[in-house]
Amino acid sequence: MLTLTSPVDTPLHRLRAGHKLGALAVFTFGLFWVSAPLVLSVALLVVAGLYLAAGRRFSLHGLHMLRPLWPFVVVVALWHLWLKDPASGATIIMRMVTAVAAANLVTMTTRLSDMIGVLERLARPLAPVLPPRRLALAIALVIRFIPVLSERAAQLAQAWRARSGKAPRWRLFAPVALAALDDAETAAEALRARGGAG
Structure with missing residues (x-):
């Protein structure tokens, strides 16, 4: 089987798995209570910043791991354009991308055994x-x-x-x-x- 843990060492690798999973749970829960585009944009930028802080190789690998998400982004965008409600579509897409990217960040920096x-x-x-x-x-x-x-x-x-x-x-x-x-x-x-x- 493939491993999702990145070989590129980052400070997040050294944090305890329980702390990372707990933070992920709280962060994701908070995302679904927020609907303000500005707050969601900031959350997405924070997650993107954590990837970029780990370097180019780590960031590109993380982006590659998110590739299966893009068809869902396209479907949601097209559906809300058809409904003439692009604001709701943008909110859903930002929530989805931010939550999945954050979860991916945790799996990339946490060993399976942990x-x-x-x-x-x-x-x-x-x-x-x-x-x-x-x-x-x-x-x-x-x-x-x-x-x-x-x-x-x-x-x-x-x-x-x-x-x-x-x-x-x-x-x-x-x-x-x-x-x-x-x-x-x-x-x-x-x-x-x-x-x-x-």
């Missing part, structure tokens, strides 16, 4: 129903599989265009779903070989 540790502690109250280790590992695997599936979908789309010259659209659904099941089975076998999730 995330699992935080999620385990948060899941302890559920121990009688669901083992915290398994829940934390499941959430971490979902986070790590997202870029893998995105990359796999891009490869399948490229292969389709090379053969037909047309966009695959809905035809990619079945092969991407099968690839996801195959990757899940491979990950499950690897976990079983290492003694399970604990």
Whole structure:
């Protein structure tokens, strides 16, 4: 699987995972209580500034990781233009881009093992129903599989265009779903070989 943690060392790498995840939760919650364009613009600039402070290589990698978000931005923009309500569309887009960029910043600067540790502690109250280790590992695997599936979908789309010259659209659904099941089975076998999730 691909790792989302950036090899470029930044001051954010040295902060505790729990503090970063807590700050992310508060920051995202606040975004959805704010509708003033000026405040949302400032929040977006703050997140962009954190990327830029880590250097050009880190910023470009972060921008690349946000690439799957752009189709949603286009859809929201076109929909609100059609509704003749561009102000609401701009607010939604700024919220969405800022929240996803902030979450991406946390995953780029936090090791998977640290995330699992935080999620385990948060899941302890559920121990009688669901083992915290398994829940934390499941959430971490979902986070790590997202870029893998995105990359796999891009490869399948490229292969389709090379053969037909047309966009695959809905035809990619079945092969991407099968690839996801195959990757899940491979990950499950690897976990079983290492003694399970604990």
